[in-house]
Amino acid sequence: MYDSGKVIIGLVIFVAIATFPFWFGMGKAAPMPEPQLPKGKKECVESKEFMRSTHMQLLNEWRDQALRDGDRTYVNHEGKKIWISLQNTCMKCHDNKEVFCDKCHIYANVKPYCWDCHFIPKESKQWN
Amino acid sequence: MRIVMPFIIVVGLALTAWAGWAIHLQGFFGVLVPYAAALIFVAGFCKKVVDWAKSPVPFKIPTTAGQQKSLPWIKHSNIESPFTTGQVIIRMFFEVFFFRSLFRNLKGELRSGPSLIYGPTKWLWFSAILFHYGFLLVILHHLRLAIHPVPCCVxxxxxxxxxxxxxxxxxxxxxxxxxxxxxxxxxRRILIPQVRYISLVNDYFPLFLIMGIVISGMLMRYVIRTDIVGVKALIMGLVTFHPVVPDGIGAIFYIHLFLVCCLFAYFPFSKLMHMGGVFMSPTRNLPNNNRAERHVNPWDPKVKLHTYEEWVEDYRDKLEEAQIPID
Known part of the structure; x- marks a missing residue:
């Protein structure tokens, strides 16, 4: 091999960058987030699977519908009518941001800007 | 055919992943295939680079586009015709980060007259910049799913x-x-006749594969949502060597992941190796100093030297006899 010193240095840099996620955490996995579900409540406005994957799009649609069109009635997939309100519908059951919202959001590094306008519920003393 | 076949292959790959998901082969497509692809990518990449490093460079062959270092009163073009290693590094830097050689792209046009004119054409350079930097950012923002805690730069x-x-x-x-x-x-490949003429299956295949990856990724983020927390758990399992396959991850994720794995596994055997190759090109990484420093061809056989002085000694008596002057 010609110029083996330079080539090997280059390859070491390449391997270090390419395998970055493997050595960055030193083999420690973050524990799966376990958001606390409200006690005594069985169902949300939509199915569990739908809420897990699509709640952000639903909330976005709700905001547009309620604040831009002034229409606060949402009809879910079962045909049930639901009053659109983060404070009065969502947070009636999910009343603690820290043990519910934040769990998955921190895990997946998601920073929704809900709280730019809405008040954070009192339980968490932060006003960020 | 050269366009249709790679397209069909990419669609086939996507369907394979979808079928695998449908018959519950999540363990295969979510764990085994990514590990295999990562291994092929890293090992294949290194092997290819070592192969290149083993090939001798018989001549110093930098491609230049400027005045070489010459007499002091002739202006030397530092970057276009580098003379020292430092200048080579500057040239490589601009090549790797800003695609300088694509920026020089020219196009000839025959106009009525008739007159042939040449002008700069930056479309290839501009598309390449969009493509490469877009891809870099996409890879970097995916890090939020592969490392924990997520550092502030991500x-x-x-x-x-x-x-x-x-x-x-x-x-x-x-x-x-x-x-x-x-x-x-x-x-560019299908609209410019000359480029279409020289484009092969292995030019179209990576393009379609990357298009498939981007489209499946966008569908997953904006349209067909899937459980992102499960996705992160799967990827964190892979990078910590404790693989887990959470339930409830949609087919779209497995399609996206499988196409990405195909890209990585295909990488070392394809033209995509220009990622490593740009550093290994003798036309880029050598200084243009042929006249100042001798480049020895490494495969030159060892020649047994017989100097003029030795030759004179061998035939001294005959030379003197014939009265040939000796120095």
Whole structure:
């Protein structure tokens, strides 16, 4: 091999960058987030699977519908009518941001800007 | 045919992943295939580079586009015709980060007259910049799913990437930049007759594969949502060597992941190796100093030297007899 010193240095840099996620955490996995579900409540406005994957799009649609069109009635997939309100519908059951919202959001590094306008519920003393 | 076949292959790959998901082969497509692809990528890449490093360079062959270092009163073009290693490094830097040689692209045009004129054409350079930097940003913002805790620089990239806050989850600009770039590079191949003539299956296949990856990724983020926490758990399992396959991850994720794995596994055997090759090109990484420093061809056989002085000694008596002057 010609110029083996330079080539090997280059390859070491390449391997270090390419395998970055493997050595960055030193083999420690973050524990799966376990958001606390409200006690005594069985169902949300939509199915569990739908809420897990699509709640952000639903909330976005709700905001547009309620604040831009002034229409606060949402009809879910079962045909049930639901009053659109983060404070009065969502947070009636999910009343603690820290043990519910934040769990998955921190895990997946998601920073929704809900709280730019809405008040954070009192339980968490932060006003960020 | 050269366009249709790679397209069909990419669609076939996507369908394979979908079928695998449908018959519950999540363990295979979510764990085994990614590990195999990562191994092939890293090992194949290194092997290819070592192969190149083993090939001798018989001549110093930098491609130059400027005045070489000459007499002191002739202006030397530092970057276009580097003379020292430092100048080579500057040249490589501009090549790797700004694609300087593509920026020099010229186009000849025959106009009525008739007159042939040459002018700069920056479309290839511009598309390549969009494509490569878009792809870089896309890879960097994927890090939020592969490392924990997420460092602030990844966070910053995320913020800049989604700065328009359109929709929830907010759209990433980089994805659209990448899609624009890859589409432009594809259109270039089919719209310019000369380029279409020289384009082969292995030119179209990576383009379609990357398009498939971008489209499946965008569908997953903006349209067919899937459980992102499960996705992160799967990827964290892979990088910590404790693989887990959470339930409830949709087919779209497995399609996206399988196409990415195909790209990585295909990488060392394809033209995509220009990622390593750009550093290994003798036309780029050598200084143009042929006249100042001798380049020895490494495969030259060892020649047994017989100097003039030795020759004179061998035939001294005969030379003197014939009265030939000796120095």
């Amino acid at each position: 966070d910053l990239i995320d913020k800049v990437d989604s700065m328009f806050q359109i929709g929830a989850p907010p759209i990433y600009l980089s994805g659209f930049i990448l899609l624009l770039g890859v589409t432009a590079l594809f259109l």
